Amino acid sequence: MKKKYTIADIATMAGVSKGTVDRVIHKRGKVSKKAHEKITKILKEIDYQPNLVARNLKKNKTYRLLVLIPDPEKDPYWAPCLEGINTASQEFQAFGVMIETFLFDPSSTRSFNARSKEVLKNKPDGVVFVPLFYKESLTFTEYCKKNSITLATFNSSINSNNARSFIGQDLHKSGRVAGGLLHMLLPGKKHLAVVHMDEIYQNAIHMQEKEKGFRDYFDGLEQKHQIITHKIPEKDIRKIRKSVRGFLETYPEVSGVFVTTSKAYLLAEALPETDTRIRLVGYDLIEKNLECLDSGHIDFLIHQNPRQQAYLGVSYLSEYFAFDKKIPDNKLLPIDIITAENYTHYLE
């Protein structure tokens, strides 16, 4: 059972005053060599841990933390993020961290630029954001760096050392997971397809990473598989149906499809009602996908846990401000496999 030592304790032990101990702890200098040595020795011996509560109380600062994410009204994928942000917000407001959320239109770089300017105008202590647009995000991070605003990103990473933290998923791995699942569902079959659906905004890199992982999985097998890539940029259900019909007619042997976006339900709806069902693996627990799980039109979904991503991003920065905690550089969340039977628990 360890005793809790305070600065006063240490001061007594070293025969000096609290002020001197404090100077040593914070390396403020103006301490004689003798005193310095003595105090450092004691600090090590007792493994001094400062009382974070007292430190925080003294600082008595309130921090402003802003979150900049896509608007869930434009894409329901982001809805759980708001929950995660609210949870974190409630947790940390008692510790003086004030959190506000700004939403931008994920299909418009203009919207991103406008909202990010607003964010900066607020002069926050920290920002958590989704760097959906590469170029614009880089500009943003540079500005933050200059104004010493602490940054964390989630969902997408950005190749910049201006951001302190990234929270997301290993997309290549998640493609492999999808490959493994389809392989299990279709042991004999050798014809598969990767479909990139309806992605108006720029996450082409995301989809490519997933496809690479998917192909990587099958490349590692002894038995060789033929994998077709098909892009469906349309949003209109009739056009999609036409596109799907076309590619199924060209490759009638295809028995399993991996949809690299959250729009697997669109493919499911567009499939012809034949008895030889196409096996389908997609992404994200949005309402329409869940319905397809229930009806059996989608077999597996991969969950990227946007809620947790947002929650962690906000928590990391909050703990950094409130308790001087170190911010983890990278946090890769597990690649959750979802079926009709287990999705409820992931909706929280």
Add this chain to the structure above:
Amino acid sequence: MKKKYTIADIATMAGVSKGTVDRVIHKRGKVSKKAHEKITKILKEIDYQPNLVARNLKKNKTYRLLVLIPDPEKDPYWAPCLEGINTASQEFQAFGVMIETFLFDPSSTRSFNARSKEVLKNKPDGVVFVPLFYKESLTFTEYCKKNSITLATFNSSINSNNARSFIGQDLHKSGRVAGGLLHMLLPGKKHLAVVHMDEIYQNAIHMQEKEKGFRDYFDGLEQKHQIITHKIPEKDIRKIRKSVRGFLETYPEVSGVFVTTSKAYLLAEALPETDTRIRLVGYDLIEKNLECLDSGHIDFLIHQNPRQQAYLGVSYLSEYFAFDKKIPDNKLLPIDIITAENYTHYLE
């Protein structure tokens, strides 16, 4: 932007002193009706949130939190719990919560009794424990209730209102999940088996719940399935092999097996090396099961996340002590589906 109100602020607003405000907040009485009304009104208006940091500093108590779990040396399933406990321990020691762990032999009620007595001798403020043995655990919780020791349980629940919190999984649901997986793997096949393996200590109820869920899933299908239940209590690999051979000979049509314990690898090892592979779904990310995932002898594992269970148990009580947070009654963790491709991320 909300201002942070302090008790001093409220006192000024109400034209009274801090002491009176404090008495109202803590319902200590000895306050005139007039003052009481005025202060309560203000409290509501400004939605007063006490500064938890200051409160904690003032209390300046150190809490003792003991954890009582099975020894990972006897059953590797419990190893991740220690990690979870350590993580929580590091997080909360700065807030004055001291955590210690006691291990018992999961095959011996005597061991449990002995260790739980030790725990009680320590007069802790709170205990997090795994109620593996029903009767003994009840006695334990009653004693804790009497001595006002706050309790949280994980892994197993116990039907007692003496424990404040339970963290675990919906076992019935997890059986359903297993059913869904085997059904996907074996669309045409109609002969399956539930195998209860090598459970020396009492979690028969666990296994039954899982089996019920599994059968429940198939009962809900149009196509009727035949499901055999088989028990293998032996630990010796040769006896197991004999038992497995016996039941496969009796039911040669069985093509999928659901093992309700963490011992699926034992079944995998005992299976004859025939080409028509039996599909296998089991529980828990222990080393030997992971090897079987890699080699393809096990198809899916269900992850019960013991690490997180332990972490949450300790966190809940720590936050309760340190910050007066409410303890959630029940926390059901998601039923994670694990394949050879995604297990690494779950090992942390």
Add this chain to the structure above:
DNA sequence: TTGTAGGCGTTATCAT
């Protein structure tokens, strides 16, 4: 270079 004297917000005690 060193020591001392407040103060952060809350709570407990003591006097009024």
Add this chain to the structure above:
DNA sequence: ATGATAACGCCTACAA
């Protein structure tokens, strides 16, 4: 019934 005051541990400013 109420108000003043000290204390929790840390930090800062100022005095020595």
